[in-house]
Amino acid sequence: xxxxxxxxxxxxxxxxxxxxxxxxxxxxxxxxxxxxxxxxxxxxxxxxxxxxxxxxxxxxxxxxxxxxxxxxxxxxxxxxxxxxxxxxxxxxxxxxxxxxxxxxxxxxxxxxxxxxxxxxxxxxxxxxxxxxxxxxxxxxxxxxxxxxxxxxxxxxxxxxxxxxxxxxxxxxxxxxxxxxxxxxxxxxxxxxxxxxxxxxxxxxxxxxxxxxxxxxxxxxxxxxxxxxxxxxxxxxxxxxxxxxxxxxxxxxxxxxxxxxxxxxxxxxxxxxxxxxxxxxxxxxxxxxxxxxxxxxxxxxxxxxxxxxxxxxxxxxxxxxxxxxxxxxxxxxxxxxxxxxxxxxxxxxxxxxxxxxxxxxxxxxxxxxxxxxxxxxxxxxxxxxxxxxxxxxxxxxxxxxxxxxxxxxxxxxxxxxxxxxxxxxxxxxxxxxxxxxxxxxxxxxxxxxxxxxxxxxxxxxxxxxxxxxxxxxxxxxxxxxxxxxxxxxxxxxxxxxxxxxxxxxxxxxxxxxxxxxxxxxxxxxxxxxxxxxxxxxxxx
Amino acid sequence: xxxxxxxxxxxxxxxxxxxxxxxxxxxxxxxxxxxxxxxxxxxxxxxxxxxxxxxxxxxxxxxxxxxxxxxxxxxxxxxxxxxxxxxxxxxxxxxxxxxxxx
Amino acid sequence: xxxxxxxxxxxxxxxxxxxxxxxxxxxxxxxxxxxxxxxxxxxxxxxxxxxxxxxxxxxxxxxxxxxxxxxxxxxxxxxxxxxxxxxxxxxxxxxxxxxxxxxxxxxxxxxxxxxxxxxxxxxxxxxxxxxxxxxxxxxxxxxxxxxxxxxxxxxxxxxxxxxxxxxxxxxxxxxxxxxxxxxxxxxxxxxxxxxxxxxxxxxxxxxxxxxx
Numbered sequence: 001x002x003x004x005x006x007x008x009x010x011x012x013x014x015x016x017x018x019x020x021x022x023x024x025x026x027x028x029x030x031x032x033x034x035x036x037x038x039x040x041x042x043x044x045x046x047x048x049x050x051x052x053x054x055x056x057x058x059x060x061x062x063x064x065x066x067x068x069x070x071x072x073x074x075x076x077x078x079x080x081x082x083x084x085x086x087x088x089x090x091x092x093x094x095x096x097x098x099x100x101x102x103x104x105x106x107x108x109x110x111x112x113x114x115x116x117x118x119x120x121x122x123x124x125x126x127x128x129x130x131x132x133x134x135x136x137x138x139x140x141x142x143x144x145x146x147x148x149x150x151x152x153x154x155x156x157x158x159x160x161x162x163x164x165x166x167x168x169x170x171x172x173x174x175x176x177x178x179x180x181x182x183x184x185x186x187x188x189x190x191x192x193x194x195x196x197x198x199x200x201x202x203x204x205x206x207x208x209x210x211x212x213x214x215x216x217x218x219x220x221x222x223x224x225x226x227x228x229x230x231x232x233x234x235x236x237x238x239x240x241x242x243x244x245x246x247x248x249x250x251x252x253x254x255x256x257x258x259x260x261x262x263x264x265x266x267x268x269x270x271x272x273x274x275x276x277x278x279x280x281x282x283x284x285x286x287x288x289x290x291x292x293x294x295x296x297x298x299x300x301x302x303x304x305x306x307x308x309x310x311x312x313x314x315x316x317x318x319x320x321x322x323x324x325x326x327x328x329x330x331x332x333x334x335x336x337x338x339x340x341x342x343x344x345x346x347x348x349x350x351x352x353x354x355x356x357x358x359x360x361x362x363x364x365x366x367x368x369x370x371x372x373x374x375x376x377x378x379x380x381x382x383x384x385x386x387x388x389x390x391x392x393x394x395x396x397x398x399x400x401x402x403x404x405x406x407x408x409x410x411x412x413x414x415x416x417x418x419x420x421x422x423x424x425x426x427x428x429x430x431x432x433x434x435x436x437x438x439x440x441x442x443x444x445x446x447x448x449x450x451x452x453x454x455x456x457x458x459x460x461x462x463x464x465x466x467x468x469x470x471x472x473x474x475x476x477x478x479x480x481x482x483x484x485x486x487x488x489x490x491x492x493x494x495x496x497x498x499x500x501x502x503x504x505x506x507x508x509x510x511x512x513x514x515x516x517x518x519x520x521x522x523x524x525x526x527x528x529x530x531x532x533x534x535x536x537x538x539x
Numbered sequence: 540x541x542x543x544x545x546x547x548x549x550x551x552x553x554x555x556x557x558x559x560x561x562x563x564x565x566x567x568x569x570x571x572x573x574x575x576x577x578x579x580x581x582x583x584x585x586x587x588x589x590x591x592x593x594x595x596x597x598x599x600x601x602x603x604x605x606x607x608x609x610x611x612x613x614x615x616x617x618x619x620x621x622x623x624x625x626x627x628x629x630x631x632x633x634x635x636x637x638x639x640x641x
Numbered sequence: 642x643x644x645x646x647x648x649x650x651x652x653x654x655x656x657x658x659x660x661x662x663x664x665x666x667x668x669x670x671x672x673x674x675x676x677x678x679x680x681x682x683x684x685x686x687x688x689x690x691x692x693x694x695x696x697x698x699x700x701x702x703x704x705x706x707x708x709x710x711x712x713x714x715x716x717x718x719x720x721x722x723x724x725x726x727x728x729x730x731x732x733x734x735x736x737x738x739x740x741x742x743x744x745x746x747x748x749x750x751x752x753x754x755x756x757x758x759x760x761x762x763x764x765x766x767x768x769x770x771x772x773x774x775x776x777x778x779x780x781x782x783x784x785x786x787x788x789x790x791x792x793x794x795x796x797x798x799x800x801x802x803x804x805x806x807x808x809x810x811x812x813x814x815x816x817x818x819x820x821x822x823x824x825x826x827x828x829x830x831x832x833x834x835x836x837x838x839x840x841x842x843x844x845x846x847x848x849x850x851x852x853x
Contacts (some may be wrong), residue, residue, distance in 0.1 A: 106649065108649035110650075171668055181659075214673040229768060233681070239779045239782050248619075248681065311632065313633065521651075544728070545720075550724070551717070557651075561713065568848035571852035576850075583844070584841045595720045611669050613672060627684055
């Protein structure tokens with residue numbers, strides 16, 4: 001009763017001011033995080049709509065639902081929207097923006113206005129991409145390989161490229177903001193090695209965002225120049241080299257996948273420790289593994305080009321380094337598992353998502369090693385094996401981490417608890433739907449079904465139907481949280497400051513937090529995850 | 540951020556050095572030195588960039604963390620160069636696989 | 642002449658350090674942005690050395706060298722401008738920043754004159770490109786990179802000149818003092834960086850095969 005009153009009368013970041021101007025011109029990182037949340041949720045469902053159409057077409061071996069070129073547009077738009085407008089911003093722009101300042105004990109990020117600009121850039125980039133879609137889409141694949149994209153495609157390449165270019169700057173600004181904030185604005189006593197691992201992984205992600213994105217920006221700009229000016233930069237007829245495009249493109253786009261997973265790993269570190277009420281095993285290893293992934297991840301891009309005509313020595317080197325980059329990821333998985341051991345595990349929805357992440361990310365990561373092996377890659381490249389591999393990591397990994405994080409911090413963000421029963425059900429549905437959708441695709445790929453084709457050999461139909469069926473279940477799993485989270489805003493139980501009994505500065509302030517986050521700057525004296533270890537008492 | 544105020548004469552010395560290096564770059568370009576020509580061109584440009592960064596941009600008088608930020612961009616660009624050129628330069632080493640003999 | 646410390650910072654020093662780090666972070670992105678083009682240019686120059694050399698000799702080395710000199714002088718005046726800002730000499734700051742901008746405009750003037758020359762010589766890639774030597778398509782590739790790289794640089798110069806104009810205006814309005822001059826320093830960092838890009842562009846584009 002008194003907590004209800006407290007929320008009515010206590011001032012916090014949501015009720016401190018009203019009206020559209022107070023949101024569109026806000027400098028509060030928490031409000032900006034919510035602006036991002038709404039934007040990327042929209043793009044998630046748009047990308048999902050494209051995926052639905054793809055899976056519907058693939059229910060039958062013939063190309064009967066769409067024309068070939070339309071199908072090319074569908075998977076291209078699915079990729080572009082999901083990667084650039086959903087996955088890349090997702091956790092950093094929503095959870096990172098909300099939590100980074102609070103977790104380090106600061107009042108806001110270093111550059112609040114740049115933060116707001118970052119959101120506007122994502123929206124503008126999204127508008128250009130929507131324009132490209134409405135004008136007829138793009139059929140080049142999200143990878144924009146030349147010379148098709150620069151010379152031959154009759155679709156809206158330039159519009160799409162502008163959209164990605166602009167949203168890329170959104171990503172760069174977020175990264176810059178995080179790096180400077182984490183360096184400069186930690187509270188007294190918050191040394192680097194007392195930081196939550198969420199911060200370490202966002203720092204590593206920010207490095208990639210800042211140093212990788214500009215290269216894809218200039219590369220796509222050159223593609224646009226080639227299209228508009230009608231000259232050959234990557235055109236073989238004019239002496240250009242399409243493989244140069246691939247080098248420049250993948251220099252960013254491979255590290256980009258680490259932009260898309262590292263924040264998820266940061267979330268999982270938080271979820272595992274909180275919901276097993278236990279100190280993380282091997283803090284230093286997990287922290288440095290994030291940096292290792294970010295740095296080594298820049299040296300492996302050629303594994304996307306094993307069959308493109310790259311030098312065999314280069315392929316050899318990229319292959320070895322790709323194996324190497326798996327090691328820090330594996331270290332994290334081992335450490336999370338060791339953290340769970342003898343922990344007081346609660347099977348709350350966030351924990352279910354975290355456990356799902358560990359299993360599915362492991363499968364996705366291991367299949368990456370298959371692909372890193374040049375001899376195996378020769379057979380499975382450009383097949384559904386690759387599609388399954390990256391969906392296991394992006395969807396089975398990142399999206400589950402994202403949902404887990406949204407649930408875990410929902411009480412903090414909204415001041416309300418979500419309905420636990422429904423949330424667990426949704427997590428289960430997502431897990432089942434996901435595996436049914438994507439596991440058959442490993443088999444399909446291994447058996448030889450190529451990706452990006454709208455028709456396939458008859459013998460692949462059963463697995464494809466399984467996959468589409470799984471997708472429909474997955475869709476239910478994604479819609480459910482939308483429904484009950486919005487429901488909880490009105491009817492949910494009020495949340496206390498620390499409903500999980502977690503460590504971390506964000507749980508020391510009220511739910512929802514006041515605009516300035518802290519009444520007084522906190523002074524940090526304890527290590528991170530300083531849980532009383534229940535395992536000492538139990539045998 | 541620097542509290543140090545760099546004396547003007549250092550700026551003038553750097554400027555003088557830059558102009559001399561410009562003359563050297565142009566002069567050396569007219570001498571045929573084979574592969575050393577581009578190496579010299581880039582090398583001299585690198586020295587110019589270095590003194591602009593250290594003195595005009597005050598990095599010499601700045602905290603070490605800034606040095607990391609400054610180098611990061613160039614180190615990463617180096618990675619892009621290294622492995623891209625590594626591909627092109629090693630293509631001739633191993634011939635691509637030929638069709639299996641019948 | 643007020644010292645503005647934004648609410649998220651504890652004190653002015655923290656704000657200074659943060660904004661400087663942020664500016665350098667942005668410059669790092671610019672290194673990679675231009676760097677992508679440098680890599681592409683390097684690859685093609687390696688593959689097509691002769692036509693690139695031939696094409697490079699069509700660039701006006703005198704104008705290029707003069708332009709480089711102009712920019713190096715502008716870096717000096719920029720550095721002196723920051724120096725005057727540190728000493729709190731409002732008029733000298735305005736003078737040096739204005740000279741810096743003027744030198745930038747001279748640079749652009751010469752650059753556009755060069756572009757016009759290329760137009761007259763039919764060396765702009767596209768349907769009107771005319772090449773007398775062998776390997777026209779590779780020569781065309783050289784010129785594509787020439788125009789895109791120097792064009793992107795020129796765009797950054799225009800932005801830089803705009804920044805100088807804003808800084809001169811703000812200095813005139815008395816926004817800065819010997820205690821608070823951070824925007825001038827940051828503007829200087831940007832200007833020097835654009836200069837550094839040209840320092841690399843000039844030898845790589847203009848001095849390919851001058852010894853023949």
